[in-house]
Amino acid sequence: MKNNQTQTLLNMVHTLLLEKAKDEVITAEVITQQVALMQSTLSMAGMIQADVVDTEYVTEDLIRKFSISIGNETSISDDTNHHPWLDQERKQGRRYWERYKKLIQGDLPWSAVDSIDLSTDEVLSKLEDPKRDGTWDRRGMVVGHVQSGKTANYTGLICKAADAGYKIIIVLAGIHNNLRAQTQIRLDEGFLGFETSPNHGSKAPIGVGLIDQDIRLQPQFATHRLETGDFNGDFAKQLGVTPEERPWLFVVKKNVSVLKGLLEWIQDHVATQKDSEDKTKNKVTHLPLLIIDDEADNASVDTGETVTREDGSIDTEHDPKPINKLIRKILHSFSRKAYVGYTATPFANIFIHEQGETETEGPDLFPSAFITNLSAPSNYVGPSRMFGYLTFEGREGALPLTRKVDDHCSDDHKDGWMPPNHKSDHFPKHESREGFPQSLRESVDSFVLGCVVRHLRGHGRKHNSMLIHVSRFTKVQNLVHEKVNAYIEHLRQVFDRKTGSYDDIVKRLELLWNTDFVPTAEKIEGYRITDKSKNGRLKLIGEIQWQEIVEALPDTIKEIKVKSINGTAGDILDYKDSTGAKVIAVGGDKLARGLTLEGLTCSYFLRASKMYDTLMQMGRWFGYREGYLDLCRLHTTPDLIQWFEHIADSAQELRDEFDAMASCGGTPKDFGLKVQAHPDLLITSPLKMRSAQDLNMSFNGTICETTSLFRDPVRIADNFRAFESLTESLGTPVPAIERVRGNKIKQFKGAFWENASWVNIVDFLKKYKTTPESFKVRSDVMADYITTMAEKHRELTTWTVAVVNGSVKDKIWSASDSVDIAYNVRRKKEINENTYSIGRLISPEHEALDFDGDAWSAALKWTVNNWEKRTDKKKSPNAPEQPSGIFIRKVRGLGEGLDNIKGTPEKGLLIIYLMDPASADAELQNDCDPVVGIGISFPDSKKSQPVKYRVNNTLWKSKYEIN
Template sequence: MTSAEETAAQAELLENVIATAQRLVKAEKDKSKITPTFIAEKVRLATAMFAGDSPYVVDQGKAVVTLIQRFSHRIGKSTTLKDNVGHFDWLTAARKRDWHYWRRYRDFLESKLSDTVVDGLDEATDDILGLLEDPQRRDDWDRRGLVVGHVQSGKTSNYSGLICKAADAGYKIIIVLAGMHNNLRSQTQMRLEESFLGYETTVDRDPGMPIGVAEFGEDLKTNSATTRADNGDFSKAIAKHFHGISPEERPWLFVVKKQKNVLTALLNWIQTRVADSTCASDDRKLVTKLPLLMIDDEADNASVDTGEQMFNDDGTPDQQHQPKTINSLIRQVLHSFTRKAYVGYTATPFANIFIHHKGATTNEGPDLFPRSFIINLAAPSNYVGPARMFGKLTKDGRKGALPLSRDIVDHYDSGLDSGWMPPKHPKTHVPTYDGQEIIPPSLQEAICAFVLACATRELRGQGDQHSSMLIHVTRYVDVQSHVCKQVEEAVRRMRQRIVRGIGSDEILAQLHKLWNEDFVPIRDQVAELSPVEEHPSAMPSWDEIRAVLPEVLNDIKVRPINGKAKDVLDYATPGAALKVIAIGGEKLSRGLTLEGLCVSYFVRTTKMYDTLMQMGRWFGYRSGYLDLCRLYTSPDLVTWFCHIADASEELRDELDFMAEAKLTPEQYGLKVMSHEVLTVTSPLKMRNAQTLSLTYSGTRPQTIVFHRDAKIQQQNLDATDSLIESLGGGSEDSPKYERDGDQDSWPNARLWKNVDVDKVLTFLGAYATHPNATSAKAPVLHEFISKMVDTGQLAKWSVALLGGGTGEGDEHIFPGGTPSTRYSIRKTDDSADPEKLNAKSFAIGVLTDPKDEGVDLGDEVWREALELTRAAWKRDDARNRVTSPSVPSGKGIREVRRKIGGDSDRGLLLLYPLTPYFYKDKARDRLIVPGWSKPIMAFAIAFPASANPISVEYEVNLLYWMQEYGPSE
């Protein structure tokens, strides 16, 4: 037996012991008895059961740690927005009694995951299937929904479970739209062979070796029209061999790319070989006897029609609109079935929600708007997502971030469009550092970090698991080839020196320094930020690391990822624990899973929400090696990642509130369009759109981008002074409230209530917001408020001037006040970078403190906002939500704002004097104020939620978005 076969046999034995011990633990009905000691006893029993069948020794300690983690996992509840018009409830316990596909998939999952996670997946897939239609229902039906997960959080497991249940229920054709590239399609095919088919597909499409669920149930003779091979997609040639499908057959699986030729061949086959009827109104070929389930993986990519459909004066869609090719073909496939369900899966759903809910055309039928439901999935507690990676945003900076990010500053020459990998480079670019075709020191360090991570995992008993490093620095394949050669050379040089022991002092010293100064202390810091059961193991000694370095370096392979299926096949090879450095660009951007990802070296110019978030391959599950993970990227991209992660959280909160209020997906759409950060996505996802339509009801726009121009700063300060002077002396100074015994107070603040809207409108007319701001545009806000006033809303306001802080700057006396230099401090994105002072704008991360929205709320209304916040709140450990809220959220406050003081509604204008813009002059050790030393005036507006919201439109500067945020896909 080879060493690889021995490793595979040992891993299989350990898996069997863990699975058996898990069943023994699960059998205990009194959950209070499930302690580490109890688990260890069951592991000993399970080990004894297998002792006579194997010559290998079981690592019982590893089995115990694995099971302690599994039994401590938690998962929150999914949140659902739904529209049940024309839908009939049908999913009952009786219907599920004899299900086979799901039963064997559940058993398969329970051998690898905790019962809690499997139970959560069972419940979530029941929810989704129940919102689809009963496949045994004979009349026409069409259900379209969207499932929102987290990046790398297990969406494939979810739709695998949904497919199994749909097959059990009677869906006969299952189409999975699996990305744009061969490697992702092949990876998805292999995952479904493991979870649904139970066999490896072969070139001739006959069942091959049994895998996955085959071990947990009978062979269900399921058909697959596609295979795992590079050329295993559906095609004209394949279609010739497939004839009609009878309703009595087992279901057919199609895993296909979103590619014109593939979808065209599939559509033609359906219409010529499967259709059994003709539409009376337009002679379309129709399939009436076979219900269809279509799963759209990464549904916001390629599926969305980026051309803006025109609508007639009466609001009906222009039936002659020509959708983009992929969108058209997907819809035509759906339009060929009288009974069909479409479910999109994505972690970045905002393009899907921008789809017009009324969009429809003659040939394609309705657009893909998820009108039936949107489900927001919760992730298990051991998921590492943006909330854990980057922490929570507060007015004092980010709190609770894992210390795993490392700044890259040497990948290009500052101020020059040159260097190893400048932000903008042509496809002919040759990466050079210091005049040589070599990698920069930061990438050399990242490779060293990967070597140390691999060595530590080996010594922690994880040598039988895959370890990967991601290098993603350019979208051009030719430039990736240069990077690949340079990395191969760096690894080869390191391998030769350490394996041979010749000339190794320098590289060993670099590794030793990184080990002592980074890896050892970071282990303890990660432990402090993690629950006890997730604490990483103790670090081995440097001598132990040094001893395994030659073996580790011999195992490391460097591989380009170019979209071929072979890029993922090695992960599926039994007994082969890969240690791979994967170098790619867009082929790595979506869906493709890099097993055991430890180190990421990431430089991309895009700041587009969905594109950037999807590139976050480093999110996911890192059991036993989270402390070894590293993200090497630019400070600018970390800032944007934090920014969009916060925006995503805010919109998930919005969905939770709307679900509690029993609202529909259609009503959610306007909320997304109005978001101050995510509006950067919409113009590029709707490339023909010249205007953006939004509503501010229930939102809190805030100024986070500012002019540097001193004249404009003076104009905005004058506008603020004029407003305060017009409000008179009737302010409430330093407002405070009891709040159920815990006092809320705003020292140095001034509050005016019952302010006429005209004064707010005058302020907005005089204030100059930056033209590159998104939704916080003073003229658009002015128009929105004016329109709301015309409908009898927003007639009265509260205005608060918020002070505090210890910022430097000239004193300023606001009308009716006292001299003050106590301005609020908000960190700018570039406050320590003198080179950026020539820019015409600067930005801050966050303006408002969430409690500020309650500055004019009496205790009774405040408590009502708290009750609403708690009703919408769900525990979600993956999003750092573990304790029920003790204060209302901004969203909760805006929901009750219309009830303040008995008024029909009341807006709140918050005025913030910010510290003047500084940078540190190190040579003279003092702060320098570039041209402006008075307060910089910023504002936020809390708009009450409205049952009758008004929409406004504004022009979108497409060129600006392209220059500032980079390309979308």
């Protein structure tokens, strides 16, 4: 039990451990020892009574909090015209921040609180000093993780900004009323300190207002927590803003009428001087503005026509889309302003033209000043943890919580209960008693069992939610809601009366328990279920008797409610006035972004969009699952699992590139160009990329390898003929090469050609065909890219070609009379009708096989330098002994800054693996030609130029399934 004396002991030991953590690792043993020592010391001093203090609670809470680690944020910035200002003196007396810090210390691990403190200081320092006179404009972006606590972070930033002197704070909170109200409630608790309402005189203290109740500290508010509490003119007429008063908070939707009303109010009631450039407009010169744009990639980005003219110059008369236009006009109304966009999916924002500007709206929202990348805590369940990561041995590290759904539609995906491309008038039919597929019934049953287990673990007062997202159409959602609600009602009646199908349902649930829940819990090695509100460890699944489940089922099912959450439904997700809510939420877009599903346990997800940002935001199952991770389930299709795996890999690749760029002084503009050149991460809405018909692809600084391969023997034979045509054109190969690797000599065996002409490589790539499933590696586009770089920039003109020797000694290809190449083996991951996929193709050491000793050492040095700066949970305990691919490609192309190594962007590397078809795919005959896999390590280049891949809008929509 936690009391004041227990809290005193907890605080004292925590302070001591924070100091010790500077010099040593804090283990459970260290914590236990320090609790005992401090308890003895405080008891002797008469500060606590030993028999009153709950040392078990203190020890368990500290172990939990110190077991969670968070890496440092990384930033890239452009400090042109920026004046550094945030020193220790300016950090003194920050009352808004101090009370918020005390508030979140009760809910978050101290490592998370410290991380918020450090990262918000980093962001605030990159804004301008609000006390600086003159005209200034800082625009940046903070990239977090889906469901990782971005609201807590920007609430901390708002508190510190208010302490520093920002007077007008506008939070752009999504496009729906419920999300805006949810954000207002969070800011009521974390910044304002009272419940906002239409009645300006009623201010019941909550959150930080209970910590520091000085009414002189209370900020002013212009919006309130009801769903009708958005900014409106009538309410605004009561407001008066002067620089002597406390800061004002506006929490508004990204809605044209709302933003227009806010702009007019600012112009009419806040602005004090005429704009020097436009005398018809007023300018706010006396109040510094901070805009926080939550989900900055949603609605804020200008999706209008191109902002440049045919000659590449900026079109200053371009007419932006309404929401983008209004946000920019609000910014343009202030002479001193800062804009910070928060998002987990920054792809659309990076596509904003870095020089975009119009006469009446001012600059576009490109984060020209800075981009800050937040690290996720070690207890965060994100894409990489959910879906694993790609390695040379295949996919590893995925949590065993995903279940494949393949009974929702016909084999051709055109008919059935919920085909991917159904229309708004679709009627979901199914022959089962429930009227929906067995996979959905199993998902609902898993949710029911999860609720029971949480009850048995003492979580009865905590919320539990399930997400069902199968259609974007409200009518279809409501039909699914009816069927699921009927099923829950059926369960309720059966368990209440214990008649009819009671025995059959109990047996079915018991089978699910024994075949799914028990083995899944066993697979999550080292999973430690603890809860800060309880003493000791919670019940593991293996410690729960089935009869306990059966006895708890009736009461649990009675509490489950099924709700439609969409634009027309009367149901809303309102957790604040209830305890232990058990909700099955059936919905679409309103559930897809920003809206928090408390205690999300099960997800049934069929939404077919393959847009990177859309899919990531729909992933409401990402986040924190303290005390119930082993109960979580994601039911989705094999295609979407593959896409999420691909997104996880590409997003991690982008973050790694960001960290590498931060270590060598990159700017937001540099990073923007990198993202725009990335052949995968271009995939956001085509409107946000300014063109619905052009896919610009560049391979600058990338590793491209074929991980999707043909099963058709004819296609395999065609690619093998292309390979043989290449090797014949290159002449006699060298059977081995030796390279200096540190203090050793490394020998690579195979067939090698150096100084091959780019013409030979392009000819091969035009003959060699990649599969339609190849997201990143398109042989025809790579051929065009190499041609462009060679002809226009004299880069990629000379190539090393390597055919790597494998391990299948009884299957060989003769490169010459004296050179035989054994086939390679790669573990298959998925088999489709015409193709199969593998993990990594290229062995990591092969990407640098053309490097001499100096270049290899330079890449390793850069890799080690980057490793030393990392503090995140993925940092290995030992320094790298091999250079990473990112730095291999940087040295290959740029070579700057390390040991006077000169880059060689004129050189490329093509690695070829001949793979045993029988070992990769058992259905391929032994007499089939080898499967030819290729990989290219493209150098990082300052002259990289994307090549345009033309597609029509119909093809684009079909390929990426845009509705």
